[in-house]
Amino acid sequence: MRFDYRSAAGPRDPGSRPARRVQPHHLVVRAGRWYLIGWDPERQDWRIHRADRMALRVPNGPRFIPRQVPGGDVAAFLSARFKGSDSANIWPCRGEVVLDLPAAQVAPFAGDGIVEELGPARTRLLTGSWSWVALAAMLARFDTEIEVIGPDALRDAFAALSRRAARAARPES
Template sequence: MPKTSARLLALLSLLQTRRDWSGAVLADRLGVSLRTVRRDVDRLRELGYPIDAVKGPEGGYRLGAGTELPPLLFDDEQAVALTVALQIAASTPDSGLAEAAGRALTTLRQVLPSRLRHRVEALDVTAVERPGARPADPVDGDVLLAVSAAVRAREILRFDYGTGDTRRAEPHHVATRGGRWYLVAWDLDRAGWRTFRVDRMSLRTPNGPRFIRRTVPGGDVAAYLIGVFRGATDVAGSWPCQGTVILDLPASTVARYTRDGVVEQISPGRCRLTLGSWSWPSLAATIARYDADIEVVGPEELSAAFVRLARRFNRMAAQGTGGN
């Protein structure tokens, strides 16, 4: 690569890393004169990069926004992070960006250098939606890549988990939910499927021998994980507690606030709602948030949960009254 071209790429890379650069600092970083920096900036402008001059004692430059998207430069870590983000968007059909993300992912993979292509091709991410999730603990990018590579190579992983418990597992899928990363694996010591948080894994090397891939219960990793996060005990991924009530609200109103349930209209002002949760009190409390008169259709466990909550709330109300 000609020296001038290499210097232009280095200058562009610097301009992308922070908002403002003084001419003197750029010259020092590139090992050239201020005059050379000014000439290189002009060359980049001719190539379509919107570089603005910054006023001040020393003057400076800023990579601005243009009417068209110019070519961009990414370092290795940025390229891997972008690949992961595009995979998540491509595997989330409800986002409305899945098709575009898939095309962008294909384009990115075509231009990646071989040293990165092998790393990112090991990434196969399943996104499981979790609305309103709190910020997750950070995960080591090298660990995530190593786990993904083991999934692709079908090599047994050995790792310390949590407080130091050593595990051996056949890694099958990497998934993300609510900002956290998970490994779906067959636990060899416990002879069953387990879901591990990647941020709690400390890998041991080398990996174990290759294994024959298994099929997760139900055949759909996303559906299986949804069931795991709900606390389901069957392969269908249903809630462990599920009940039906009649609400004195229009079906259109209830449907607007019901993400994971079935709403059926009975009359213009009443509807039937079937919903699930991880416990009966939790289900009763979830239904109560609709703030309407409720008629329990079944089962009896849901009726008992409403009675239990009513007694609890009555005690709380009586204590509050006594304090006044």
């Protein structure tokens, strides 16, 4: 498949770059967006492209023998790539907290986290993110008391986020 690809920065002159070429494997939806997963023969690697940024070229490309996506599960492969891994479908930074909220209020916003009801107004949440500070910020959006079970890196991230918030709250001099 040959196509032009518009970056997040915006449109480019279609003739300014050579067409991208991939051997398409699957079209997958994630968080309301369609993604093409395909093998890039020039880079000898799997690539993921947002379908809404693609403009097909004619002719669209030669025939090919389909490959198996690593691990065999397309959804797990896409999820792992979004988490920064080629194979492991886990976040690089994972933490565990207890929130003073009912599980029913946590679950819709937990993403791929694990939600465990501890009582009528307490919930354990095991979740992850790209960085410790990003994880702390994501957890702070619950707007409730948060008890960090672990690891210490998550506690440190909350402290760093707290210092940033304190600086941001200072009036201008």
